[in-house]
Structures are given as structure tokens and as C-alpha cells.
Amino acid sequence: MNLPIDWETLWLGGFCAVGALGGLPVRGADYDAHAPLDDLLTPPPDAALRTDVTLEAAEQAWSERLGGAMVVLVRDSYRARRLLHQAAGIQPGEWVGVPANASHDLAESVKHHKALPRFLDFDAQLRLAKSSARFTWTQVLRGLWQPQNATWLDCADTLPIPGAADRSAVTLYGLHLADDRPGALLAFRDEALHAEVKALRQAADCPDAARALAQCERLPELARRQSANLAEVRRGLCEAAGLTTHEPNNLALATAVAVQAPLECDPATFYAYVEQENTPVRWLPQIQPLHYAALRADGAPDHRKTAQNLARWFYVPVGPDYTFEEVKHGVLGIVKAAEYLGVRWRSNPAHAAEYAALMDRTYGAGHDAYRPLFALDGAFAAGD
Secondary structure: OOOOOOHHHHOOOOOOHHHHOOOOOOOOOOOOOOOOHHHOOOOOOOOOOOOOOOHHHHHHHHHHHOOOOEEEEEOOHHHHHHHHHHHHOOOOOOEEEEEOOOOHHHHHHHHOOOOEEEEEOEOOOOOEOOOOOOOEEEEOHHHOOOOOOOOEEEEOOOOEOOOOOOOOOEEEEEOOOOOOOOOEEEEEOOHHHHHHHHHHOOHHHOOOHHHHHHHHHHHHHHHHHHHHHHHHHHHHHHHHHOOOEOOOOOOEOOOEEEEEOOOOOOHHHHHHHHHHOOOOOEEHHHHOOOOHHHHOOOOOOOHHHHHHHHHOEEEEEOOOOOOHHHHHHHHHHHHHHHHHOOOOOOOOHHHHHHHHHHHHHHHOOOOOOOOOOOEEOOEEOOOO
């Protein structure tokens, strides 16, 4: 990254709304950008692997990487969950709490244990409702936000953060080693549960120790560069777009920044405008929608509201090798959509009022530049 960016004043003066309908995008559709972290979780296939690595040595290295945590390495996330369910003594027919948008893999691991997934609603900040179940899985998509009061935390779709210590009773991470045996890591605070899972693990449950160690060794530098770019993209979205973002998870390495469309803006319209800028963005319901069983009578009690809460969040991918220009591209598409749709600086109404007044002075009455559609000093600025 070059000199610090003054995001707040980087793009002022209004954007032509016509530009969203066939005008020049932020970047061309064939723009050759560096890969986001989503595409880099698996170590390079040509990585040099040691031939003398034991599973015990790989587990010791991962324990040290996670601040002395008790760890068990398993061949994949599904098998790791099954071993944990068995070790915890979950009974057939027992309810296990899971998010309303639980991944298929998580829900199936509960069902195949002959337990019953209890689908839980989540609020506008994606915080899971309290559960009466003895055990509850909290699943944080791609490390996008910090979980609250999780019994068990599922971060199988990303990697740990080095040194992460303030974790749940059990935290599951993916190792992303290879397609046939991707590997998973269970980190424990409960010594007895750790010992029981380790005793239940069989030889067929183990990952490739050499690849697990190689992933452990590459993690610190990968996490350092990714964390720096995540912080810069998030700062840009907060200061230039003025929209709500999530603080990144401090246990699992986020692969993107999550940004929320305000209530004044239809999320489908917001997504369409961002996407037309060729900004690398995804809609959270695209990545992990509500589970079909959560929509049933015995599913999540308020699943319609939960679906609406999920639909307001957008996923801006970030990569550890992103350049200054690529960071700006990730931010600018969101800024332009927020400007067109009158929700830029929704989190800072005073600044929005100043900017709207600047547009009036610059372009005169009847302009097609920024017109905020949310309350300024108790009154709606437009569309009233």
C-alpha cells in the first residue's frame, strides 16, 4: 500500500446516475486482478513438502500457532463435526442449535448423527438468537464478523488467525489442503472433550501431516498481508461510502469485508448497481442462503425476517496481494451505488447533509447528483 488514502474526500462531486446503465464501469469485465483470499486458501501445488512430518509434529506446530490451544487435526470438516458430536455424547433425537442459514455440510453432520438441527433466527447484525439446546453451532461465514456467546464455532470455510486465543469451547477451522482430504482443525478449551475426540479419531480420520504443517508455516505471512488489506478496504467503505460494516472476526481470517445496505435502499437494487460497476461483490444469500428446512413449520420461527436480515449484507472480497488500485476498485463500486441510490454516508447524516448542500451549490436546483433518501435532522431530504 502507498501513502494513506483520504477516503472521505477521494470521490466528491457526484456521480452521473446514467453511468450505472451502460456507462463506463469502475473497471472492465476482463480486468486482470490479483486473486482474492478465497482462491488462495489452499497452498500452492508446487509447495515443497517435508517427508518426515508426523501428525504429532503437525499438531504441535498448530497448537503453538494458536497460542498453546489444544488441537486435533482431522481429514475434513464433516468428519471433525461427527467426532465432536460423538465425543460430546449428543443423543439420537436431541436438538442441536444451528443458524437458519447453516451450511448443508453442518446440517447433515447433525442429521447423520441422528440428532435434530434446531434452526435459529439471527438479527440485523447477524447475531444468532439464544438457544435452549445443550449444544449450539455458530457459523460465521468466511470470518466476516465476530461471533457472540457461541458454544461451538464453525469457521470451516476459512483459516485460523495466528495467536487467536479467546475462542469458544470448541472452534472448527478448515485447513484447505487438497480436494480429496482438505483437512480440518478442532481447537478446544475443554481438556476432557479434547482428549475424547483424540481417542475417537482413527487412522482414516487423519489429514496429510506434511501439508498440514506447510499450511501452518505459510499462515502468519498470509494473515499479515490479508489483515492489512481488510483493514484498508473496511476503512474505505466506512469513510467514503459511510455504510455499516462488520468488524472482522478475531478468531478466523476473514476473506472479505461485509457491508450493509441501509433500510432506505432495496437490497436487490443496491446489488444490481454495485455489480454493474464490475466490482467483485457477492450477496450473502448467494453464498449461504437459508437452509430449506429452516422454512418449515418446525424451522426457524421468524425465518422471513431472518432472510431479510441476511439480504442486507454484501460481501466485498479481499486478497493478500491486492494493489492500491485493486483496493480502490473494491471500495468505489460500493460508493457509486450508495451515491446513486441516495444512501451514501447513511451512518453519518451530518456529513451527508453537508455533501448534499455542496451538490446543490455546485450543480443548482434540479440536479441529478447526490440526493440523500434518509432523515437529515429529523426530516427526509428527498422523496418526502
